[in-house]
Amino acid sequence: MSEQTNGKATRRSPRGEAARKAILQSATRMFSQGGFNSASIADIAKDVGMTQAGMLHHFPSKAALLLAVLLEREARNEIETEAERAKGFDGLTVFLHTLRNNDRTPALVQLMTVLAAESIPDTHPAHEWFEERYETVVKVTIDHVAPMVDVKSLPPGVTVETLVRWLVGLADGLRVQWLYDQSSVSREESLAQFYDTVMRPVLKEPYRSYSWVANLRQEASQ
Structure with a gap:
């Protein structure tokens, strides 16, 4: 699995891909329940069991996470x-x-x-x-x-x-x-x-x- 970063394709590790998938699933559930403003980066990070810094490694902002969802x-x-x-x-x-x-x-x-x-x-x-x-x-x-x-x-x-x-x-x-x-x-x-x-x-x-x-x-x- 790869993604584009600064015009170049970068490959995600299986572990990174699993973390990204867990974040997307959590954000999808939370955003669907109450909208974009119902959940913070901290809420989603806690839900998937990682730090905010760890989550921001995959999605640099909440807006970027919403777009990815x-x-x-x-x-x-x-x-x-x-x-x-x-x-x-x-x-x-x-x-x-x-x-x-x-x-x-x-x-x-x-x-x-x-x-x-x-x-x-x-x-x-x-x-x-x-x-x-x-x-x-x-x-x-x-x-x-x-x-x-x-x-x-x-x-x-x-x-x-x-x-x-x-x-x-x-x-x-x-x-x-x-x-x-x-x-x-x-x-x-x-x-x-x-x-x-x-x-x-x-x-x-x-x-x-x-x-x-x-x-x-x-x-x-x-």
Whole structure:
């Protein structure tokens, strides 16, 4: 395992990698419970059984640690998403599968929810990261969903970007409800229902003939 330092790749020892992983896990848990300001460097160092100086050897500041937590989570998401696309799944199905994969780790879902809201002020250390992330999510999703949409069927004023922003907004709003009560709603199935009822008329064949909810339930039964 290596990382970039001053433009040069440096290799971490297995012991260093284990310590780094423990710090990230602790920070993820603490930040997800109360936000960035809920835990100090001292709190996290104590939780993983090391000194503050030892922890700062791996992450020079709490802001750097927060960024590492976010990047680690996003890198894992990207790997899973690319694997889905490599299997030939279309853009809308990949979006559903991403929600399913994310919801298997509630602590990370809670982390993203808490920090996304907390980082709205531009003074927050994660503000720029979340701003760029939303721009990227919308752009990438547009690229993969656009080939599925019959633009001539779109109502006046509605674009593929409009549809994608609805999807992102719906997924994020349901995320909050799901965190309060995981038995109350399935984000994946709710989005599939949205495809079946709202998006179906503007999709090209064969996607217009899909029963997204039925396909989802068939996958679950296999």
